[in-house]
Amino acid sequence: MEVTLAFVIGGLYAAGIYLMMRRSIVKLIIGLALLGHAANLLIFTIGRLVRGAPPIIDHGKTHLIGQFADPVPEALILTAIVIGFGVSAFAIVLIWRSHETVGTDDLDEMRSTDSFD
C-alpha cells in the first residue's frame, strides 16, 4: 500500500509542477492544488498505513505496542487541508479578477510588472 501511495504522491508532485509550467492561469491554479494534495498525502502516508490499529493504550499497559496509526499526521493534514482550501478559494477569485482586469489568461502576457519601463 505504501508503495502504491508513494507512486501516487510522486505522480501528483510531477503533475502539479508540469501544470504550473503551462502558460494558462487556470492550469497554474490546478497545478498548485495538486501540489498541495501531494504534500497532504505524503503526511498521510507518514502516519503509517495500518488497518484496525487505533492509537489506544490497552488497559493495564503503559505504552503502545507494535504498529499503530499515528494520529498526529492526521491532525496535521486536517489543518493543511483547511488552509489549502482557503488559499485555493482566494487564488481562484484572484485569477478570475485578473482575467477580467488584464484581459488575458496567458501568463506570458502578464509581464507589465516585470517589464523594464
Next chain:
Amino acid sequence: MNILLILPILIPLLTAISSLLAWRNRSLQRVFSTTGACALFGVSLALFAVVWQDGVQASQMGNWPAPFGITMVADLFSALMVVLTGLTGLGVVVYSLAAIDPERESFGFHALMHFLLMGVCGAFLTGDIFNLYVWFEVLLISSFVLLQLGGEKAQLEGAIKYVTINLVSSALFLTAIAILYGMVGTLNMADLAVQLKSADRQEMLTTVSVLFLLAFGIKAAIFPLFFWLPASYHTPPAPVSAIFAGLLTKVGVYALVRVFTLMFVQQSEQLSRLILVAAGLTMTTGILGALVQNDFRRVLSFNLVSHIGYMIMGLGLFTPLALAGTVFYTIHDVLVKTCLFLVGGIIYRLRGTYKLSKLGGLYQARPVVAVVFLVPALSLAGVPPLSGFWGKFILIKAGLDRQAYLMVAVALVVGLLTLYSMAIVWSEAFWKRAPDDRQAEAPLLPTAQLHSRLLYFIPVGVLACLMVLIGALPEPFYDIAGRAAEQLMNPTDYVRTVLGRLP
C-alpha cells in the same frame, strides 16, 4: 503561563476583529488600528525587557507539556524581531492614516494589516515547526489580500506571481515537515534539536534541510529564488510595500536562522559553502538589477534582494560573530527598507510618479524630503557613521576571521555598488532639474494639511533618527546582537526552557 508571549498575537487579533466590526465606520477603524499598533509596540518592548533580564521565556498552550502541546517561546532573537515588528507596524499604521486612500481603508485595510502583524509575531514566537507553517499561512493570506487590495492591473499581475511562488514554497515547507516528522516523530523545535543530534540516516536529514533551505529561501528571496519579489513589491500602495519590504523577507531570514542554528546544526556546516555562494550571488544579482531600473520602487526592491545576501552571509559563515552580524544587519535592514519605501510614498504623493526619468528637482523644492531620503540611502550603502556601516563591518570582520576572502570582497564591492545605485536615485530624483518646469513650481502636497504632513513625516523621521542613533551608539545594539547570537549558537537554554529539563 507567561502572558507576554501571547499578547503580541492577541493584540493584533483583537484589533483586527474590532476593525472588522467597525466595517462602516472608517474613523473608528483608524482609532482601533492606531491604538492596537501602539499596544503591540509597548508589549513587544515589555517582552524584550523580560527576555533580556531573565533569559529565554517559554509557555505551553493549554498546559500540555512540551513536546506534546504547542509551545510559544521567545529567545533574544525572536523578542528582537517582535520589537521590530511592533516598531514598523506602528510606523506604517501611522503613515497609512495619511497615505492610504479611503476606498482601500473601507475595504478592510486596517484589519488586514493587523492580521499580517499577528502572523508575523506568531511566526517569531512559535516553538513548533508545524505551527510555524500555520503562522506563515496566516501572514501569507493577509499579505495576498493586502497586495491586491484595490485591484489595479499591476497589483493583480504582481499578486499572481507572488501568490504562486509563495504557495510553492508552502508546499515545499509542508513536504519537509512531513519527512522530518516521519524520521523523528516530533514537531517541537527544541525536541527536534535534541532528537536530530542522535538521529541515524544523516544523509536523509541533509535532503530535508535542503528542502527547508529552498522553502525559506523563496520567502527570504535569496538567489536564485527571488524573481517574484521585484515583480510584485512595487505594485501596492507605499505603506503596504513598506511593511512587506521591512518584515516579510525577514521572516524568511528568521526561519532560516532558527532552523539551521537550532535543528540542522551539522547540516549547516555541510551546507555553509552552498549558503555562502547563494549569499554572494544574491548580493551581486540584486544590486546589478537595481542599477538598471528606472522605477524608484523597483530600484528599492532589487536593493532589498541584494541586502538579504548580507544576512544570509552571516548564516553561511556560522561563527558567533557572523551571527551577531546577521542579527545586527537584520535590525538595520528592517528600519532602512521600511523607511525608504515610505519615503518613496512621499515622493509619489508629491509628484505622482515613481519613474526616475520623470522626477527631478526635489532637493531644491523639498529639502526635508531630501534629508529623510539621504539618511536611509547612505545607511543602506554602509556609509559611516550610520547603522549600515556597523552591520557590514561586523559581517566583514567575521568573514576575514573565517578567511572567506572572496565573500568579503563581494560584500565590499556590493556595498560600493549600493552607494552607486543610491547616487543614481539621488541625482535623478533630487539633484537634476525637474524635466517639466511647471512641476517644480506646482504647490507641493497641495491638499495636505499640517496634520497629514506630520503623519507622513513622523514615522520616516523616527526611523531615520534610529539609524543615526544606531550608527552613533552601536555598542548597546551590538551587545543585543552578540547575546542573541550566543543564544543561537548555543541553544541549551532554549531547549532547557522549552522542555523543562536538560536533554
